[in-house]
Amino acid sequence: MNILFAASEAVPVAKTGGLADVAGSLPKALGPLGADVRVIMPFYGEITSCQKEQFRLIGSFNIRLGWREQYCGLLEAVIDGIHYYVIDNEFYFKRGYLYGYEDEAERFVFFCVAVMESLSYLNFKPDIIHCHDWQTGLIPFLLRTRYRDDPAWEGVRSLFTIHNLKYQGVFSQDVLRDLLGIGPEFFTPEGLEFFGGGSCMKAALLYADKLTTVSNTYAQEIQGRAYGEKLDGVLRKRATDLSGIINGIDAISFDPMQDPEIAFPYRDSLAKKRLNKLALQRELGLPESEETPVLGLVSRLVEQKGLDLLEAIMEPLLSDRLQLVVLGTGETRYEDMLRAAMEKHPLNIAAHFGFDDGLARRIYAGSDMYLMPSQFEPCGLSQLIALQYRSVPIVRETGGLKDTVRPFNEVTGEGNGFCFSRYDAGDLLDTIRRAVTLYENQELWNQITGNAAKEDYSWNRSARSYMRLYRELASQRRERG
Template identity: 45%
Template sequence: MKNILFVASECVPFIKTGGLADVAGALPKALDKSRYDVRVVLPDYTCIPEKYRGQFQYVDSFQMELGGLGRVYVGVMTCRVEGITYYFIDNEHYFGGDKPYGDLLWDIEKFCFFSKAALSILPTVGFRPDVIHCHDWQAGLVPVFLHEMFRDNPFYRGIRTVVTIHNLRFQGVWDIPAMKRFTGLPDRAFTPDRLEFHRDANMLKGGLVYADRITTVSGTYAWEIQQPSYGEGLDGLLRAKSGTLSGILNGIDYDIYDPVTDRKLYANYDKNGVRQGKAANKAALQRELALPEDPEVMMVGMITRLTDQKGLDLVERVMDWLLTSRIQLVIIGTGDKKYEDLFRRYEWERKEKVSANIYFNDDRAHKLYAAADAMLMPSLFEPCGLTQLISLRYGTVPIVRETGGLKDTVEPYNEYVQTGTGFSFANYNAEEMLDTIFYAERVFYDTRSCWDEMVRRGMEQDFSWRSSAQAYQSLYDQLG
């Protein structure tokens, strides 16, 4: 039996702001329980819903040295959900409030605390991992602390580390004096070949330098981040460590996302009844959103953060042209105020064509996956992307830019040999995106049987965690 510890800043079902939470929640459940004892350590945020917090049990508490901050309180809570043991690092000073993240400097201080505490609690809870799997910059200092401050303790000797990059844009960068104060790490850790980054300190870089293996969430993204255009200043380091870098595609939880059993839908369906099922869901959603009830119109969805990374600048440029065609556009998400206001304005001006849901509502997102005919994802970069995987599961055809996980998971439609599961465009260009959307509309309206076969092919794809879990198991086994 191999012991694996996940260290993550968020995890379904307790707390979620993005895809990281889905991975930290689903992957441990997908690993072979007869071969791996997988446990997860998280911050004990006070904003975790009471229905979960009420299940937490107190384990222990102690004082921990944290650099120039002195001795700080570390509480340990635990609970077990669906066969997985979770540990929660309790410190209301750091993890109080109504949301998990906030001011960057404060986040950096609290995740310095979290990373050291995640290691410090292990003797207390009686769990010695063979591999610690660290997720994103919030857990980036775990390998650094392990090698610099715990290496002389026999309990920790021989523990291996994996760092997974979910989004390289976010790295946890601040000035070196502050980082020394928050961590107590020695001067040798802040050299250019370790944490130093343009005269500042970089938490994710530290994790990448000290980790035994690095993974990211798709094969194409693993290649892209070794190029200057996607490398966010770390492409040189990632090229140097390319021998220990691999891309393992994320999966989705097929129990949560299943149109046959999803209780959030107006009507359930499988691949044999997908056309009738989607028509029923579309009609009900049109009523709910006060859109004209038109069973024949092509409904295009966007479930996304409203930021430049997600290609919203391209959408902004062509909205007027796009709305000359026969579509209904339904947006769900929050983000930059300029995009929130943009879609609100278009909804006000074009109520018959645009529904702007400027909040995130999981129930409505599920309904849109089932009701929409196509899902637009024109991302500037996309490490993996889960929206297109869920869309394929629900018979919704993705329209994507060929980047990262979007390129790896959506096969472009070929009308001559009738293959493909979606539509894609290569260049980050608004007109190219618009041409691709118009092409998708032509197939939808003019050759509906071809569209329906494409839907069926998409629904037959397997993007569950099964194959991804096997890849991670192989990685853990390679580490000894």
């Protein structure tokens, strides 16, 4: 079975978030199950020169967007055993960052059309094109409209994965009509129209053959008003085509026994894990103590991640006997909040602003508990990495957090973390304090981390779920063909 992943980012080529982890690691898990999975993405300026040297040009052509005609180069490389194709256009992609530009509509309409045109130049015919998030949302639309009679795309089925429904690629109808060369008949309430604009996400929800999102709970949540981001009606209509498949992690990369970034390799030894805690405390200038519980947080510093709850409890939290270690970047108000907390409580909190993969891994290895009090969380990868490193998650029960973290029950001994359900600062503080209390009971803490050790956080189970879905789509192709 041949699968083409279309994504705006994928590790190890380019990354800003969890989407890149999925697009880069899921293909590796699908290969042993009988799938030839290849990835197509933009050729960004921030890709390292070492990686750029691995790509070779396999085709070039021009693409017309409205009145513009733009060059498109198609390059190929095999990295970590996976075929990567990249779309090259320096005007759109040779920039300082992956996202956040005023011409975002034009950049990713170009990318979607370039993907469609590229198939004629590939020595690869997919059975299924698997599209990820709004940046690729127009591909299912193009497949069912402009390219429906293109021999290169004959019989290809589409799957679209929602990684975060909040980000939808909504632009002016006039801009999208001009770029796509389509008429107003497509911009009706039953079509691409979205509160006066046009939505790339909605295009995918309407035109893809099947839809997935990244956890079972999130698949249910987004069909209601609270989490549906004004697309819940569309999702309810497509409920029979929507499934939730939880993400996994690259268990080879995130293996504390093999991780070169941490000082003391370990797997289930809490004694060695605490040596990593001492090393982390030393690195960040905190008092070194095996007994002091360390709470880790590696995240974008934005409201979605529950930073407002943390802000509300910062004073009582740091008055307790614990340490808080934070790595991330985001909204100025939260960075300023953390700086003020460090100034007032230098022995209890250390925050580093930016992205540092090595430090992130040392926080997973050195923290006793890991904090994710999210407003919503489609899946979340951090709690899975934390569990892999035996850092016990403290989470709000939403989306993938609810599906992967089970509250510890002192009576039955079941559970791998601590959970609260209401989005409430007091409930968060109470949950943290319960975790700290149980941390002081070595026998119970060993039981919690032992429960985490029994589970598989890799892509193995989820990859099998994707393969079942691919086979279902492929069988529909044969029936229609």
